Amino acid sequence: xxxxxxxxxxxxxxxxxxxxxxxxxxxxxxxxxxxxxxxxxxxxxxxxxxxxxxxxxxxxxxxxxxxxxxxxxxxxxxxxxxxxxxxxxxxxxxxxxxxxxxxxxxxxxxxxxxxxxxxxxxxxxxxxxxxxxxxxxxxxxxxxxxxxxxxxxxxxxxxxxxxxxxxxxxxxxxxxxxxxxxxxxxxxxxxxxxxxxxxxxxxxxxxxxxxxxxxxxxxxxxxxxxxxxxxxxxxxxxxxxxxxxxxxxxxxxxxxxxxxxxxxxxxxxxxxxxxxxxxxxxxxxxxxxxxxxxxxxxxxxxxxxxxxxxxxxxxxxxxxxxxxxx
Amino acid sequence: xxxxxxxxxxxxxxxxxxxxxxxxxxxxxxxxxxxxxxxxxxxxxxxxxxxxxxxxxxxxxxxxxxxxxxxxxxxxxxxxxxxxxxxxxxxxxxxxxxxxxxxxxxxxxxxxxxxxxxxxxxxxxxxxxxxxxxxxxxxxxxxxxxxxxxxxxxxxxxxxxxxxxxxxxxxxxxxxxxxxxxxxxxxxxxxxxxxxxxxxxxxxxxxxxxxxxxxxxxxxxxxxxxxxxxxxxxxxxxxxxxxxxxxxxxxxxxxxxxxxxxxxxxxxxxxxxxxxxxxxxxxxxxxxxxxxxxxxxxxxxxxxxxxxxxxxxxxxxxxxxxxxxxxxxxxxxx
Numbered sequence: 001x002x003x004x005x006x007x008x009x010x011x012x013x014x015x016x017x018x019x020x021x022x023x024x025x026x027x028x029x030x031x032x033x034x035x036x037x038x039x040x041x042x043x044x045x046x047x048x049x050x051x052x053x054x055x056x057x058x059x060x061x062x063x064x065x066x067x068x069x070x071x072x073x074x075x076x077x078x079x080x081x082x083x084x085x086x087x088x089x090x091x092x093x094x095x096x097x098x099x100x101x102x103x104x105x106x107x108x109x110x111x112x113x114x115x116x117x118x119x120x121x122x123x124x125x126x127x128x129x130x131x132x133x134x135x136x137x138x139x140x141x142x143x144x145x146x147x148x149x150x151x152x153x154x155x156x157x158x159x160x161x162x163x164x165x166x167x168x169x170x171x172x173x174x175x176x177x178x179x180x181x182x183x184x185x186x187x188x189x190x191x192x193x194x195x196x197x198x199x200x201x202x203x204x205x206x207x208x209x210x211x212x213x214x215x216x217x218x219x220x221x222x223x224x225x226x227x228x229x230x231x232x233x234x235x236x237x238x239x240x241x242x243x244x245x246x247x248x249x250x251x252x253x254x255x256x257x258x259x260x261x262x263x264x265x266x267x268x269x270x271x272x273x274x275x276x277x278x279x280x281x282x283x284x285x286x287x288x289x290x291x292x293x294x295x296x297x298x299x300x301x302x303x304x305x306x307x308x309x310x311x312x313x314x315x316x317x318x319x320x321x322x323x324x325x326x
Numbered sequence: 327x328x329x330x331x332x333x334x335x336x337x338x339x340x341x342x343x344x345x346x347x348x349x350x351x352x353x354x355x356x357x358x359x360x361x362x363x364x365x366x367x368x369x370x371x372x373x374x375x376x377x378x379x380x381x382x383x384x385x386x387x388x389x390x391x392x393x394x395x396x397x398x399x400x401x402x403x404x405x406x407x408x409x410x411x412x413x414x415x416x417x418x419x420x421x422x423x424x425x426x427x428x429x430x431x432x433x434x435x436x437x438x439x440x441x442x443x444x445x446x447x448x449x450x451x452x453x454x455x456x457x458x459x460x461x462x463x464x465x466x467x468x469x470x471x472x473x474x475x476x477x478x479x480x481x482x483x484x485x486x487x488x489x490x491x492x493x494x495x496x497x498x499x500x501x502x503x504x505x506x507x508x509x510x511x512x513x514x515x516x517x518x519x520x521x522x523x524x525x526x527x528x529x530x531x532x533x534x535x536x537x538x539x540x541x542x543x544x545x546x547x548x549x550x551x552x553x554x555x556x557x558x559x560x561x562x563x564x565x566x567x568x569x570x571x572x573x574x575x576x577x578x579x580x581x582x583x584x585x586x587x588x589x590x591x592x593x594x595x596x597x598x599x600x601x602x603x604x605x606x607x608x609x610x611x612x613x614x615x616x617x618x619x620x621x622x623x624x625x626x627x628x629x630x631x632x633x634x635x636x637x638x639x640x641x642x643x644x645x646x647x648x649x650x651x652x653x654x655x656x657x658x659x660x
Contacts, residue, residue: 050513157601187369187540192584192597199594214513221586221595244588258518259588260543264566266589272522273515276483 046223564639
């Protein structure tokens with residue numbers, strides 16, 4: 001049995017909607033509504049979904065950049081959601097984040113050296129000389145050169161900036177890296193470089209990744225296990241190969257069939273979903289997907305399907321698979 | 327032989343910046359036949375969007391079309407005055423932009439924005455234009471078309487806005503539709519809907535489409551022919567199937583190989599080393615040579631011309647001067 005590094009249980013984030021002159025709460029946006037998953041040491045867990053499904057909110061709550069409304073997050077067996085500021089800072093040494101936009105997530109007025117050094121200063125690691133040495137080391141690790149240390153972010157291309165972001169995350173030797181859409185702002189040829197770098201780093205340093213992305217091809221490539229999110233919930237979760245070859249939930253099936261494949265010969269029966277993702281402030285009753293589901297039954301509009309294991313290691317929340325259990 | 331509806335030859339669009347003259351589009355040639363879908367693929371900075379804006383004569387200072395011809399129905403668009411171009415834009419050649427959020431005017435109702443172009447080009451009265459607009463909204467698959475006419479853009483979702491943009495571009499039944507990254511801002515399930523719609527419109531109305539995108543999947547899905555751009559030049563062109571099965575330019579090969587596929591998991595992604603060069607930074611030789619695994623002396627000396635690399639396929643690569651050298655590419659592919 002693999003050792004769990006991070007356990008997330010029934011995590012929820014509800015944002016209040018305020019309205020009227022008195023700014024009273026008139027509704028809630030259920031951005032994340034009961035997400036449960038476990039990250040094992042050394043694996044890559046991919047979280048996919050369309051915009052607004054709550055995947056980034058989930059990532060941010062794990063860092064406690066957003067306070068969860070409900071639920072538990074256990075990191076290395078320690079409950080995270082109740083930690084005070086000081087203990088939290090300690091813990092954040094072990095969890096680092098790589099952000100989506102390499103243009104917005106680096107301070108344009110700081111040199112690369114200062115950017116990468118900052119987490120070391122915050123966590124009081126090493127003296128000045130040691131820190132400088134570590135920065136140069138990190139630059140080499142991510143495929144840049146030591147002489148880049150004195151430059152400013154604008155002197156780098158998008159791919160190189162993302163490497164700087166990765167170096168910053170690695171500075172404090174974290175155990176877990178939360179990567180929120182780390183390659184979606186990059187061109188294909190550069191995207192491949194960054195994905196390969198992330199894989200190499202994982203092998204060398206034994207990192208665990210939570211990889212949040214909307215690109216199903218990228219997620220398949222990098223993940224060991226994948227969770228598919230829809231309207232604030234994980235609707236299906238399985239080993240990556242299993243999920244892509246034998247998906248169970250109609251949403252996953254539709255999502256996979258919607259991806260254009262770079263091969264004109266590849267004929268496929270495409271499932272085209274009608275309509276848009278419903279608003280998370282007013283989600284449909286029952287199964288949140290039933291309004292767009294090609295296989296919806298009567299029960300789907302009234303009863304929320306339970307998220308359960310239908311095959312070893314394969315979880316889904318869909319009424320279609322409930323009779324299997326009986 | 328089929329007559330092309332739109333033919334671009336030797337197009338040169340340069341930007342006059344403080345750093346000097348930058349050739350964003352450098353002698354680009356292509357054509358689109360009636361009812362055909364042509365894909366222009368490239369990464370950011372390859373000049374694909376500048377090409378499309380040049381066709382519409384929408385290039386703004388410091389950019390300028392400095393050479394070449396754009397022939398539409400036997401007339402050169404470059405020599406047209408602004409007044410004449412206005413009659414062509416929207417009416418003869420329609421355009422769909424990438425950002426459906428920013429390309430619609432937020433303070434006007436959908437209906438008003440839709441009929442504006444129809445009334446100008448067709449010179450119809452308001453009632454007739456309104457009815458036509460409703461029918462176009464229905465054509466692009468929008469539900470409750472009559473009500474939508476009275477709504478504002480912010481009331482619609484991204485996919486619906488992009489449908490409105492397509493409706494607007496199709497309203498005057500253009501001969502050619504230029505779509506600049508029409509699905510990039512959309513989620514996959516919505517992207518699938520929009521691509522399906524564009525295929526349908528192409529078949530039903532026989533409109534030619536120029537699809538500009540960075541996504542090879544989208545191209546494979548919808549295009550008949552492809553032109554691959556790199557650093558302001560077309561580096562390879564041919565039929566979609568030929569290009570995907572037998573890419574002849576090292577850049578195209580690298581590009582296809584570096585896309586993670588949803589169908590199979592590759593052990594390691596192929597990646598093209600280095601970065602896309604800044605336009606104008608390479609003065610001599612092939613622009614791809616510094617990143618190319620096959621580059622030899624000649625590549626650094628002289629910029630290749632488009633050479634025949636198959637029955638209906640050309641690649642801008644010196645390897646194709648000599649069949650023996652070109653064989654190297656086949657080996658790499660397998």
